[in-house]
Amino acid sequence: MNLSERKMLQKRQRLLAQITELNLLLNASYLERFSTCVRPQCECHKGKKHGPRAYLSVYREKRQRQVYVPQPQHDTVQLGLRQYQQLQEIVKAITDINLQLMRAGRLSETGEQQKGGKRHE
Numbered sequence: 001m002n003l004s005e006r007k008m009l010q011k012r013q014r015l016l017a018q019i020t021e022l023n024l025l026l027n028a029s030y031l032e033r034f035s036t037c038v039r040p041q042c043e044c045h046k047g048k049k050h051g052p053r054a055y056l057s058v059y060r061e062k063r064q065r066q067v068y069v070p071q072p073q074h075d076t077v078q079l080g081l082r083q084y085q086q087l088q089e090i091v092k093a094i095t096d097i098n099l100q101l102m103r104a105g106r107l108s109e110t111g112e113q114q115k116g117g118k119r120h121e
């Protein structure tokens with residue numbers, strides 16, 4: 001295994017280690033909306049709606065759902081959304097490394113060096 005391949009494997013291990021730190025990640029979209037209540041005399045029925053209220057839009061059980069985000073959780077939710085973006089970037093980087101290793105005939109399930117890797121074009 002040459003130095004370049006060793007560096008790629010080390011980088012892949014560092015990226016995989018970063019994933020374990022993403023414990024708040026949320027695969028969702030953030031939205032805010034205004035609403036009206038059920039009280040007919042409330043100002044919200046005259047144009048001054050309640051809100052904004054925060055929601056996460058998630059896809060579960062083959063349906064899109066909106067989940068209310070309580071005010072004290074806003075900052076944590078924003079962090080979770082950023083962590084999901086980080087996860088996507090890490091997955092792309094690992095994919096790039098694995099593609100390079102595959103082209104060099106060095107990609108294996110165990111992560112060990114493969115012998116006699118041939119390159120087919």
